[in-house]
Amino acid sequence: MHDNEPLFMQKSSLSRPLLGLFLLILLGFNWGTGFSIARFATTNGVPPVGYSFWQSLGPAITIGSIALLRARSLKLNFSRAGFYFICGLTGIVIPNTTMYLAAPHLPAGIVAMIVNIVPIVAYPMALLAGLETFNWQRIGGILFALCGLVLIILPASSLPSAGMVPWALSTLITPVSFAACSIFVSRYRPADCDSLDLAAGMLAFSSLLLTPMVFFTHSFYGFHFPFTSPDWIVLLEIILSSIGYILYFQLIKVAGPVYFSMVDTIVVLTGLMWGYFIFGEHLNQWTASSVLMIVFALLLVTQQQRAATLSAIDAAHENNA
Template sequence: MSTHETLKPPAGGLFDPRMVLPAAMLLLLGGLWGLSFSLSKVAAMGGVHPFAYAWMQSTGAAIFLTLVCWHKGIPLEFSRRHLVFFVGAAVIGLVLPNINIITTAKHIPAGVMSTVVSSVPVLGYVLAVGLRIEGFRWACAIGIGLGLVGALMMVVPDTSLPSPDMVPWVLMAFLTPALYAFSGIFSDRMRPDGTHSLAAARGMLIVASLSTLPLMLAVDGFYPLMADPGPTDYAMLGQISISSVAYILYFEILKRAGPVFLSLVSYVVNLFGLGWGWVIFGEVHSAWIWGAVGCVFVSMVLVNLGRKAR
């Protein structure tokens, strides 16, 4: 989720016939990523340790992408620059966000988590301005303000969340999109020239797998997947499958339609995240949460429009 491409979308816009397949892929990707929040909640409620969750998810996807790269003849790169990139991107963009997701998922609704994580474009712009990578734009500034209003609507009113005890966990959940946003900037700056996107993802996932293994063993958090098959096991298998397939969809959409079109996935993830939360857990949100969803949606529109204008 953190690499960038320079390809442009087809000249015909969203209604160009060539955009039909990318649009279908975008909906599928958003549906899968939206489902992942509910699956992480199932895994957390089933007792999967955050370190075991991060290890299984990255290891399964790493094996899958290694096979894909081998089939495509994409070589492994072990230069110093590649290793720095893989380690940094893995820790910032995979390990820490995954651990934070599984830690907070047990305590807040899956739909709220999907709304929080969909704020990545907004936080990414804040970081880009703070690091002087991008300039100030009023549309983006207004979008940031609305995003802040949405965040406050989630945590300030006593009637917004099912329980006031969830407020600290919602605030902690915002660490995940902040890490994703910083990972995007790090990868854009540190990715070695000529690194294939699938090779970048494979390297990140291998490092994530290797770095979380000792953490999992140190806390004796290994989860015997499918030893006694149940909802928790199927949720983890689903997460591994999503991580594997999502990378293929992600890079294929980038190749066919470009990064501006791909940025629309944040909206799709939010909608599907809310929908899956209702289907699986029967989550019914307060008016405050729906107001927050609206604010976050509009904030993403303004920020994306401002960055596109650039």
């Protein structure tokens, strides 16, 4: 969900590299921490669908309140409702629920690595949709990522048990759904819909979509008083998710989409780090090789994305000169 407001095309948006780097690391650390939190919650009595519900409703209330405090009127009509519905379904309900269902069954670091191949998945989808041009460097990144995924799934000694392989495969639904959402937003986003509107609308509609799922599957998680450890963990992730959206908006404002394109690599490394410290997850020869390949693939794909974005900014300034 890259914001495409005029601020992106201002040179001043790239003039504060230290602040941009700080926000980038903070956002990547925030998002990367979420995988271990989800694993802890879903292995300590919080149903995955119920967890997904709170991670939609909590930030929806927070972001919606911020929008109202900024005296914004969140526009809603039939076409806008359809747009938010599809974004909420493909950008939150499907990917988050799939990820949280897999979280109790996979190492947190592996989940973080698979989920964050979104730029790699999005490129061929954007290519098919006519939103990107063919580039050999990005194709090379895709091939490296595929090799990395093969090293996770095929070797019998890669994952701790063979029963994890189906869960690893199912987790691929998450980056595919995120990528589909980004392509849909790029093509059909209303001209007067900024990122705050989009986030609030997506979260509100995803909460509505998850409500019947929670009750039909008897997965609602009720908080206890006084709070138990799982309660605090769910609340912590609601706070972190809300802060993550705010950091996202601020990073885009301060540093532009060039810096933002590097966040997935930091998220992967953070997810692996917390998996090691919290759950004692160790990389063997296969998973370590997979990490190197996928991180390298992300660098290949996003480096070309950064170069293309900078070229577009320079061309815009030349046209405005």
